[in-house]
Amino acid sequence: MTTFTDSYENKEQIILRDHLAMERTKLANERTLLSYLRTSLYLVLGGFAFLGMKDLEQLKNLGYFSLVLSVILLIIGVVRFYQLKKHLKTMYKPLEKDVLDNDKNSSSLSE
Numbered sequence: 001m002t003t004f005t006d007s008y009e010n011k012e013q014i015i016l017r018d019h020l021a022m023e024r025t026k027l028a029n030e031r032t033l034l035s036y037l038r039t040s041l042y043l044v045l046g047g048f049a050f051l052g053m054k055d056l057e058q059l060k061n062l063g064y065f066s067l068v069l070s071v072i073l074l075i076i077g078v079v080r081f082y083q084l085k086k087h088l089k090t091m092y093k094p095l096e097k098d099v100l101d102n103d104k105n106s107s108s109l110s111e
Contacts, residue, residue: 022088029084036077043070 043066050063 022091025084026088029081029088033077033081036073036080040070040074040077043067043073 047063047066047070050059050066053059
């Protein structure tokens with residue numbers, strides 16, 4: 001799902017602080033997606049629990065509402081994750097694999 005790389009080609013020179021800030025932003029984005037997923041799963045569990053209650057039939061609507069809300073929350077989380085991921089890629093794009101291989105070969109030849 002995500003790409004882990006240490007090499008970025010950017011539109012302008014960045015310093016280490018900016019590179020680390022981008023990595024923190026990527027990790028925060030992934031953490032937020034996991035939070036949306038966790039919340040959605042809890043709503044699914046709650047929805048099924050409300051639907052499974054035999055004594056309180058009037059809570060069935062709350063169960064259905066919880067299930068619908070969990071799907072909506074999951075969709076919002078995934079959309080927000082990919083929006084930020086796309087935004088980060090427009091600012092900094094990972095270098096191609098061939099470029100990285102050429103850099104490694106040239107550095108080993110110069111030693």
